[in-house]
Amino acid sequence: MIKTISSLRNSLVLPLHVHIRTLQSFSKYNVQAASALQEERKKPTHQDDDEYADMDWDNLGFGLTPADYMYVMKCSKDGEFTKGELSRFGNIQLSPSAGVLNYGQGVYEGTKAQRKENGKLLLFRPDQNAVRMQIGAERMLMPSPSVDQFVDAVKQIASANKRWVPPPGKGSLYIRPLLMGSGPILGLAPAPEYTFIVYASPVGNYFKEGVADLNLYVEEEYVRAAPGGAGGVKSITNYAPVLKALRRAKSRGFSDILYLDAVKKKYLEEASSCNVFVVKGRTISTPATSGTILEGITRKSVMEIASDQGYQVVEKAVHVDEVMNADEVFCTGTAVGVAPVGTITYQDKRVGYETGDESVCQKLRSVLVGLQTGTIEDTKGWITCIN
Amino acid sequence: MALRCLSQSSTTFSYLSKICGFRMHGTKAAASVVEEHVSEMVGTERVDEDYADVDWDNLGFSLVRTDYMFATRSCREGNFEQGCLSRYGNIELNPAAGILNYGQGLIEGMKAYRREDGRVLLFRPELNAVRMKKGAERMCMHSPSVQQFIEGVKQTVLANRRWVPPPGKGSLYLRPLLFGSGASLGLSAASEFTFLVFGSPVQNYFKEGTAALNLYVEEVIPRAYLGGSGGVKSISNYGPVLEVMRRAKARGFSDVLYLDAETKKNIEEVSASNIFLVKGNTIVTPATNGTILGGITRKSVIEIAIDLGYKVEERVVPVEELKDAEEVFCTGTATGVASVGSITFQNTRTEYKVGDGLVTQQLGSILVGIQTGSIQDIKNWVVEID
Numbered sequence: 001m002i003k004t005i006s007s008l009r010n011s012l013v014l015p016l017h018v019h020i021r022t023l024q025s026f027s028k029y030n031v032q033a034a035s036a037l038q039e040e041r042k043k044p045t046h047q048d049d050d051e052y053a054d055m056d057w058d059n060l061g062f063g064l065t066p067a068d069y070m071y072v073m074k075c076s077k078d079g080e081f082t083k084g085e086l087s088r089f090g091n092i093q094l095s096p097s098a099g100v101l102n103y104g105q106g107v108y109e110g111t112k113a114q115r116k117e118n119g120k121l122l123l124f125r126p127d128q129n130a131v132r133m134q135i136g137a138e139r140m141l142m143p144s145p146s147v148d149q150f151v152d153a154v155k156q157i158a159s160a161n162k163r164w165v166p167p168p169g170k171g172s173l174y175i176r177p178l179l180m181g182s183g184p185i186l187g188l189a190p191a192p193e194y195t196f197i198v199y200a201s202p203v204g205n206y207f208k209e210g211v212a213d214l215n216l217y218v219e220e221e222y223v224r225a226a227p228g229g230a231g232g233v234k235s236i237t238n239y240a241p242v243l244k245a246l247r248r249a250k251s252r253g254f255s256d257i258l259y260l261d262a263v264k265k266k267y268l269e270e271a272s273s274c275n276v277f278v279v280k281g282r283t284i285s286t287p288a289t290s291g292t293i294l295e296g297i298t299r300k301s302v303m304e305i306a307s308d309q310g311y312q313v314v315e316k317a318v319h320v321d322e323v324m325n326a327d328e329v330f331c332t333g334t335a336v337g338v339a340p341v342g343t344i345t346y347q348d349k350r351v352g353y354e355t356g357d358e359s360v361c362q363k364l365r366s367v368l369v370g371l372q373t374g375t376i377e378d379t380k381g382w383i384t385c386i387n
Numbered sequence: 388m389a390l391r392c393l394s395q396s397s398t399t400f401s402y403l404s405k406i407c408g409f410r411m412h413g414t415k416a417a418a419s420v421v422e423e424h425v426s427e428m429v430g431t432e433r434v435d436e437d438y439a440d441v442d443w444d445n446l447g448f449s450l451v452r453t454d455y456m457f458a459t460r461s462c463r464e465g466n467f468e469q470g471c472l473s474r475y476g477n478i479e480l481n482p483a484a485g486i487l488n489y490g491q492g493l494i495e496g497m498k499a500y501r502r503e504d505g506r507v508l509l510f511r512p513e514l515n516a517v518r519m520k521k522g523a524e525r526m527c528m529h530s531p532s533v534q535q536f537i538e539g540v541k542q543t544v545l546a547n548r549r550w551v552p553p554p555g556k557g558s559l560y561l562r563p564l565l566f567g568s569g570a571s572l573g574l575s576a577a578s579e580f581t582f583l584v585f586g587s588p589v590q591n592y593f594k595e596g597t598a599a600l601n602l603y604v605e606e607v608i609p610r611a612y613l614g615g616s617g618g619v620k621s622i623s624n625y626g627p628v629l630e631v632m633r634r635a636k637a638r639g640f641s642d643v644l645y646l647d648a649e650t651k652k653n654i655e656e657v658s659a660s661n662i663f664l665v666k667g668n669t670i671v672t673p674a675t676n677g678t679i680l681g682g683i684t685r686k687s688v689i690e691i692a693i694d695l696g697y698k699v700e701e702r703v704v705p706v707e708e709l710k711d712a713e714e715v716f717c718t719g720t721a722t723g724v725a726s727v728g729s730i731t732f733q734n735t736r737t738e739y740k741v742g743d744g745l746v747t748q749q750l751g752s753i754l755v756g757i758q759t760g761s762i763q764d765i766k767n768w769v770v771e772i773d
Contacts, residue, residue: 064483064572091479096585097450101566104490104626141629174572180487186450186560186587187721188659190629199482201572223614226648228607230627236490237623240567241616243491243527243576262612262648273574335573 053163053202057170060204062335067161067173071153071198073145077183081145081196084153086160089199099181099191106180106236107136110334111297112172113158113200115165116374116385121158123384124372126151128297129177136233137179141190144179153177155386157198164202168373171204174335180236206273206335207255213342213355214255214331216271218320219245220347224269225292226262231269232291239272246272256331258344260320261292268318274333275299276341278318278326279360285322288315298332298368301382305367311360320346328353330361338365439549439588443556446590448721453559455546456585457539460568465529467582470539472546475585485567485577492566492622493522493530496720498558499544499586499772501551502760507544507559509770510758512537514683519565522619527576530565536582539563541772543584548773550588554759557590560721566622592659592721593641599728599741600641600717602657604706605631606733609648610655610678617655617678624680625658632658642717644730646706647678654704660719661685662727664704664712665746671708674701684718684754687768691753697746706732715739716747724751 055065066089073084099105109129114122130150137144145153157175158165165173177198181191205211222245224238225231231238242257249257258276261267268287270276275296277286284306289295307313323329329341340355340362356362370376371383441451452475459470485491495515500508516536523530531539540561544551551559563584567577591597608631610624611617617624628643635643644662647653655673656662661682664671670692675681692699709715715727726741726748742748756762757769 062573064570066483070482089482092482093477094480096456096475096478096564096583097562097587099626101486101492101564102494102562102622102625103629104492104622104624105629106487106490106626108488139630140626141633176483176488176572178482178487184450186562186589187448187592188625188629188632190633197482201483203572206573221614223612226609226612226615228609228648229612235626236488237626239489239574240485240491240526240623241621243489243574244525246574247527247576262614 051163052167055164055166055202057166060166060171060202061208062174062203062206063201065164065201067157067164067200067202069157069160070200071157073149073153073196074182075143075194075196077143077190077192077194079143081143081149081194084145084149084196086156092195092197094182095184097184097186099183099185100236102185103181103188104235104237105140105142105191106178107133107140107142107234108179108236109133109177109234111154111175111177112334112372113165113175114172114373115168117168120374121162121165121386122372122374123154123158123386125297125301125382126154126384128300129154132234132295132297133177133179136235139230139233140235142179142181142194145196150177151384153196153198155384157200159386161200164200166202166204171202173200174203175200203335206333206337207339209255213340215253215343216256216258216329216341216345217249217252217254218323218344218346219249219257219259220265221245222259223262224259224272227291229292232289232293232295234294238294242272254345258323266320268320268323269293271331274331274336274339277302277330277332278323279328279330280322280326282310283312283314284360285314285316285318287318296332296334298334298338302332302338302364302368304380305364306360309363309367324349324351326353328355328359328361330364338368437549438553441550441552441588443552446552446557446588447594448560448589448592449587451550451587453547453550453586453588455543456583457543457546458581458583459531459535459539460582461529461580463578467529467531467535467580470531470535470542470582472542478581478583480568481570483570483572485569485571486622489567489574490621490623490626491526491528491577492564493519493526493528494620494622495519495561495563497540497561497563498589498720498758499551499561500558500759501554503554504760506760506771507548507551507773508758508760509540509544509772511683511687511768512540512770514686515540515563518620518681518683519563522621523565525616525619526621528565528567529580531582536563537770539582539584543586544772547586550586552588552590557588559586560589561586589721592719592723593725595641599726599739601639602642602644602727602730603635603638603640604654604709604730604732605635605643605645606651608645610645610658612648613677615678618675618680620680628658640731652705654706654709655679657717660717660722660725663688663716663718664708665714665716666712668696669698669700670746671700671702671704673704682718682720684720684724687754688718688724688750690766691750695749695753710735710737712737713740714745714747716751724754
């Protein structure tokens with residue numbers, strides 16, 4: 001079925017995003033077709049032996065192209081996660097009264113697998129995602145897989161879906177672990193059963209700007225998180241409430257939004273799905289993670305790389321005025337990588353920043369990417385090699 | 388053929404398409420399908436049964452699997468297809484569905500009551516429909532029209548009629564649910580939404596039964612904040628407070644009273660109900676300024692109180708006022724009008740008058756009377772559904 005859809009896509013002269021939407025609307029939104037698709041995919045085909053899936057590797061965006069296999073593991077409220085296994089990607093079954101559907105009891109993660117020139121697959125600090133999911137699960141009253149179980153699942157997903165890992169330099173396999181309250185619950189309380197799922201999709205650039213500079217908008221009406229809330233963990237509940245602000249900013253031509261703190265509305269927090277850094281001279285500042293900001297793994301890694309390179313790295317409260325006076329601004333995240341910010345607009349004032357090959361952002365980015373793709377030696381034990 | 392599907396299927400969402408080939412339009416059709424289905428089940432269930440086999444004297448607030456649920460999906464333009472009933476059971480979702488990854492979902496809460504004469508009543512369902520619409524707009528979702536919402540709820544109640552408790556024994560709690568079922572990888576609104584309604588017979592929400600509640604004022608964790616989604620019934624408001632609730636319950640409290648996030652000086656609401664303070668002839672409740680859910684029970688109680696001659700104030704309520712109140716009560720669809728016996732704030736426990744003859748009981752009994760049809764409904768709040 002995949003081959004048929006791919007050939008159909010290739011034979012039509014249409015932009016890729018339309019192809020992907022066609023693929024999605026054909027097979028993913030229609031439940032009957034999805035079930036039928038599932039049936040087809042169960043049959044072994046010669047495609048399993050191909051080195052690469054049939055994708056246009058030069059034009060990957062960040063749309064969903066589910067890789068063949070997903071991983072599922074379940075747990076009761078007081079029990080442990082056991083018997084995780086791979087299965088063909090397909091719909092999951094949930095009770096209409098599942099905790100995740102009624103009360104937002106869910107956390108997720110994001111990590112990537114890269115293909116090295118020699119064909120091996122590389123994972124970047126998956127143990128960090130595992131620990132972060134555990135912290136998030138605890139905040140949301142969920143049991144979580146152990147670090148070993150999490151990392152093993154991610155490894156299995158990368159291996160089983162190897163042909164979906166783009167060729168070196170073309171992108172990566174984005175891996176999405178998801179933990180949800182799947183058991184039924186009526187009154188407001190934790191679910192009695194939990195499900196841990198991992199699925200994956202090959203991706204290129206997160207923003208439609210590609211690798212071009214981002215244009216950000218400082219949001220003053222909508223707030224991403226408040227002290228005491230769940231903003232510091234990767235809870236699904238942090239995301240839907242900002243869709244409105246994000247949609248509005250995008251419709252005005254911005255790439256993403258910078259959120260301010262809930263109390264004073266003067267301090268920088270982060271963007272919708274990445275952390276933010278401000279460069280002034282040899283000092284790189286980033287908002288301290290005091291409970292409202294997600295502690296990014298890319299953020300943490302970039303801070304260490306910058307420190308190694310001799311920059312003064314400071315975690316502190318970053319006032320919005322400091323941002324407007326900075327030399328450079330960049331964002332970090334698993335999905336976005338290390339992305340340079342070209343402009344920030346705050347209260348009708350638009351400020352431009354240095355970007356380009358000589359920028360601090362680019363220097364840090366190339367070290368990080370080098371490590372993640374295995375072209376720079378990994379002396380910190382950040383890289384897990386599989387296959 | 389469709390009826391055989393109904394009786395045999397364990398029912399996943401994929402059966403929806405088979406059943407919808409025989410679409411059920413209107414509540415009459417739903418009722419006739421149920422009657423025929425019940426008559427087919429001779430041998431497996433008692434045919435003449437008016438009620439499901441439930442211990443009506445011992446209902447709490449746990450999920451009881453009923454017979455049917457209602458569902459419909461939106462198409463790309465945002466309109467919802469004509470929905471249909473299917474056997475209550477699991478639904479299928481893409482792992483990359485918007486609700487699972489980004490929390491894009493709204494809930495509602497309603498109750499169907501059985502009147503003494505056997506008729507089944509809904510209470511102000513159009514308000515829930517409108518509230519869901521408002522919530523959908525805030526959460527970048529498409530929503531069913533008010534008419535589609537009410538129709539879906541009615542069909543669910545009718546099809547599950549035998550699960551509506553006998554008069555005075557509780558109600559059929561209804562959970563309309565709207566969520567992003569379409570899949571996406573990056574953070575964006577889903578492009579397909581599912582509207583679903585299921586029900587469960589319930590009686591008292593709290594394990595205390597009808598005994599007065601003991602609340603704890605939470606100072607660290609807010610329920611909502613300005614610029615957030617607290618003012619709509621988004622699922623994202625609930626998961627983050629589970630931790631606070633558990634801690635409070637472990638210490639013997641019934642529930643938690645939250646303060647505003649910005650100053651931590653004013654009371655907002657309880658985990659799943661609004662709050663009222665009574666002093667003399669004045670009844671005070673926090674104004675809905677965007678962080679507090681505009682409860683339908685809250686709105687109704689305000690009106691009943693005004694009709695009775697009370698002075699009702701919707702305003703900012705500083706936490707200090709808790710000390711001076713004579714009575715305190717909570718309102719919600721699930722909780723009803725519930726007396727609060729005590730509130731603990733910073734290790735100080737204030738107690739309130741509870742019992743018969745008080746304002747709380749007066750307002751509560753009028754509301755229940757209207758909802759169950761024993762008091763004349765002059766405000767057209769009640770909808771008879773068959």
